[in-house]
Amino acid sequence: MKSFKFFLLIFITVNYSACAQQVDSEIKAEEPIGVNYTTELIIDELSIPWGMAFLPDGSLLITEKSGELIHFKNNERVTISGLPEVYNRGQGGLLDVIIHPKFSENGWIYFSYASQEGDGDGGNTAIMRAKLDGNTLIDKQVLYKAEPNTTKGQHFGSRLVFDNEGFLYFSVGDRGNRDENPQDITRDCGKIYRLNDDGTVPNDNPFISEPNAKTAIYSYGHRNPQGMFKHPETGEIWTHEHGPQGGDEINIIQKGLNYGWPKISYGINYSGTTLTENTALPGMEQPLFYWVPSIAPSGFAIISSDKYPEWKGDLLVGSLKFQYLERLVLENNKVVKREKLFEGLGRVRNVVQAPDGYIYVSIENLGIVKIVPKS
Amino acid sequence: MSRLVMFSVVYLLCFNVFGQNSANNEDVIDSIDRGVIIYEDFCMNCHLVDGEGVKNVIPPLAASDFLMKKRSESLKVVKFGQSGKMVVNGKTYNGSMAAMGLTNQEIADVMNYITNSFGNSNAIKFTEQEVLKIEK
Numbered sequence: 001m002k003s004f005k006f007f008l009l010i011f012i013t014v015n016y017s018a019c020a021q022q023v024d025s026e027i028k029a030e031e032p033i034g035v036n037y038t039t040e041l042i043i044d045e046l047s048i049p050w051g052m053a054f055l056p057d058g059s060l061l062i063t064e065k066s067g068e069l070i071h072f073k074n075n076e077r078v079t080i081s082g083l084p085e086v087y088n089r090g091q092g093g094l095l096d097v098i099i100h101p102k103f104s105e106n107g108w109i110y111f112s113y114a115s116q117e118g119d120g121d122g123g124n125t126a127i128m129r130a131k132l133d134g135n136t137l138i139d140k141q142v143l144y145k146a147e148p149n150t151t152k153g154q155h156f157g158s159r160l161v162f163d164n165e166g167f168l169y170f171s172v173g174d175r176g177n178r179d180e181n182p183q184d185i186t187r188d189c190g191k192i193y194r195l196n197d198d199g200t201v202p203n204d205n206p207f208i209s210e211p212n213a214k215t216a217i218y219s220y221g222h223r224n225p226q227g228m229f230k231h232p233e234t235g236e237i238w239t240h241e242h243g244p245q246g247g248d249e250i251n252i253i254q255k256g257l258n259y260g261w262p263k264i265s266y267g268i269n270y271s272g273t274t275l276t277e278n279t280a281l282p283g284m285e286q287p288l289f290y291w292v293p294s295i296a297p298s299g300f301a302i303i304s305s306d307k308y309p310e311w312k313g314d315l316l317v318g319s320l321k322f323q324y325l326e327r328l329v330l331e332n333n334k335v336v337k338r339e340k341l342f343e344g345l346g347r348v349r350n351v352v353q354a355p356d357g358y359i360y361v362s363i364e365n366l367g368i369v370k371i372v373p374k375s
Numbered sequence: 376m377s378r379l380v381m382f383s384v385v386y387l388l389c390f391n392v393f394g395q396n397s398a399n400n401e402d403v404i405d406s407i408d409r410g411v412i413i414y415e416d417f418c419m420n421c422h423l424v425d426g427e428g429v430k431n432v433i434p435p436l437a438a439s440d441f442l443m444k445k446r447s448e449s450l451k452v453v454k455f456g457q458s459g460k461m462v463v464n465g466k467t468y469n470g471s472m473a474a475m476g477l478t479n480q481e482i483a484d485v486m487n488y489i490t491n492s493f494g495n496s497n498a499i500k501f502t503e504q505e506v507l508k509i510e511k
Contacts, residue, residue, distance in 0.1 A: 047458070048473060065473065089476030090417050153417045153475060176416060270415075270424045296420075323432065346470075365458055365471045 022246050022268055024292050029326060029338040037308065039342055039369035042360065043072055049362035050158075051097035051111065054354045056104050062368070063111060065093035071135065082130075082137035087114040087123035090153020095125075096170075098160045100197060107131040108197070112158035112170060115145060122151035124188070125158055125172045129199070143199030144170070144216060146188035152176035155189075155242075159228035159300075164235040167202060168195045169253070171239065173224030178262040182221050186212040190261060192225065192239065192253050194218035206256030221259040221284065222251075227300025227317060238288075240297045240317060243267035244275060248294045249287035250315075250328075250335075260284035266292055289328070289335040296321035299350035305357030308371070316341075316359065318348030325351060325361055345369070403487060403500050410488025417475045418485065426493035432470060434463035437493035450501075450509045453482050479506040 048065035055061065059073035067086035071078045086094045092114025100108035108129050115126035124146040130137040155173025162168055174181045174190035182190025185207050193216040196202055207213035225241040237253040247267025251259055264278045266287075280286060291297070299318035303311045315328040315335075322340070325348050329337035347364040354360055359371040418436075422428050426436035436442055441463045442449050451457070458471030477485070483501040490497035 047471070087476075088474075092476075154420075270419055272424070321429070 022266070022292050025290065025338075027335050027338050029295075029322075029324075029340050032327075032339045032341055035341065036310070036374055037371050038374050039345065039361070040372050041366070042368045042370050043077070044367040046070075046362070046365075046367045048093070048349060048364050049368060050093070050095050050349055051160075052350055052352050052360060052362055052368065053097045053099050053109070054352075054356075055099060056355075058356075060368075061097050061099075061109065062362070063094045063097045065095070067094045067113075069094065069097070069111070069137075071132075078135050080132070080135055080137060082140070084113065084115065084126075084128060084140065084142075087116045089114070089123065089151070092123055092125075092153070092156050095156060095158035096160045098162070100129075101162050101166060109137075110143075110160055110168065112156075112160055114156050115142075116149060117142070117145050118147060118149055120149040122149040124149050124175060125156045125170075127160070127168075127170055127195075127199075129197075141199065143168075143195060144193065146172045146175075148188075150175055150177070155224040157222070157225050159226055159239070161228045161230050161237060162197075163230055163237060166197055168197055169193065169218065169228065169237050170195075171222065171225035171228060171241075173222070173226075173241075174261065178223070182223065182261045183258070183263065185210060185214060185217050185220055188214055190220060190222050191217045192219045192222060192237070218255060219253050219257050219259060221261045221263070223261040223265075226298040229300050229302055231302060232304035238300065238302070240300050242296060243290070243294055245270050245272070246292035246294050248291040248297050250289040251285065251287050252333075254285070258284050259287075266290040267294070288333060294321060295319040295326060297326075299348060299352070299362070301351045301353050301359065303353060303359065305353060307357045308359070316351045316361075318351050318361065320347045320349065320364075323347055342369075403491075406484045406487045406500070407491060409481070410484035410486070413477065413481050413485040414488055417477065418489075421472075426489060426495075431466075432468070434461065434466075434468045435493075436489050436495070438464070438495065440464050442490060443495055443497065446499075447509060450482065450486065450506060451511070453477070453486065454479075454506060454509050455511050479503045482506045 157171035456474035
């Protein structure tokens with residue numbers, strides 16, 4: 001009887017551990033109470049408005065994933081011509097767009113897109129800069145093209161940000177090859193990259209003297225970062241990334257560090273099986289916050305303007321999955337509260353704080369809304 | 376994967392009962408094998424691992440009347456994407472799905488998989504030629 005019990009115990013233990021156990025995020029997303037703001041539809045009839053860049057004249061560049069670059073000026077939309085060929089498959093397409101910090105002087109526009117350039121079937125993430133001449137792109141330069149091409153549909157990453165020193169950061173997701181890409185610095189994908197504004201590699205990049213390394217890599221061990229901003233006070237680059245089932249993360253990017261994917265994760269496989277036994281390992285960074293269950297985060301902003309006094313310093317993250325804008329309140333870089341804003345408007349693809357201080361949110365199959373005080 | 380094996384067995388049994396020839400069966404099994412990979416790559420994020428979808432947001436593929444009864448409309452959704460209202464199992468969904476940029480063969484493969492998984496069963500194989508003929 002005793003040995004039966006023993007075997008039963010082993011049996012239960014084995015079964016139990018075969019099914020991955022997940023602990024929900026300690027801080028849960030709450031329904032908002034007494035929100036003083038509402039949304040105002042600025043541009044309608046957009047499908048998947050992936051990127052938004054505000055120009056100094058108050059006009060707005062919008063990327064549609066399908067491959068269209070729209071210039072919205074004086075309430076009119078113009079389609080920009082002269083784009084590179086965009087590989088529109090799965091999660092790939094025309095993705096983020098930003099302008100150079102000195103755009104008024106040099107006119108450079110930067111954007112990310114899935115490209116079939118190079119050897120092999122399929123595509124991978126590319127970064128281009130160009131200038132606007134009327135309604136046409138000119139002076140196009142491909143600054144980076146991740147390799148190898150693959151017909152996989154996932155994880156192009158693609159958010160773009162400049163830091164205070166004028167370096168360009170961008171993300172490339174693991175492209176559906178988590179076992180080979182993210183932990184290997186001689187391969188692209190599953191990385192945050194840093195370049196000079198002209199596409200050359202800064203000579204103090206972390207892996208500049210590593211043999212065979214992709215020297216544009218700044219940090220590695222990422223899955224699919226689709227949110228990135230520069231912190232207005234510290235100048236740090238903050239990102240979030242999609243986890244698998246559970247385990248979306250917020251990270252502060254530091255030079256040369258390994259963020260762990262897929263060796264460590266708070267997520268499990270979509271099938272419910274264990275992906276990794278480890279949520280922490282030496283030499284790998286812990287996230288600032290992780291989401292279980294996943295919200296499928298896209299777009300990332302921090303409120304630094306004076307337009308929303310009670311939200312100042314809070315983070316905003318779009319949720320593709322639950323179709324709301326999440327507000328996260330921080331205390332000493334720790335998330336202490338989460339709130340669901342504007343639930344039901346649609347899949348939130350991007351959120352930015354514009355130069356006018358207002359927050360603009362792009363929503364799939366709706367358009368772009370501005371967050372304004374309730375009148 | 377075990378689900379696929381189980382399905383394959385059931386599928387072969389069904390086909391033998393209905394008297395289809397076995398060369399065709401092997402074709403379908405190959406197509407479904409490829410369809411699994413397409414599903415995991417392009418569809419599973421939203422429709423989830425058992426085709427259950429997301430309540431009120433993403434329609435289910437599992438036991439979906441739309442998928443199983445509206446053959447050409449379903450193909451159209453996968454080939455060209457879809458937005459606006461659609462009714463699945465009596466519930467109205469008002470979302471959208473972008474076209475995934477799949478080839479006609481890939482669409483046939485994934486259709487063979489989803490119409491023979493999650494409790495669905497379909498005796499008429501999807502082919503590249505059938506997908507080719509679908510127009511917007």
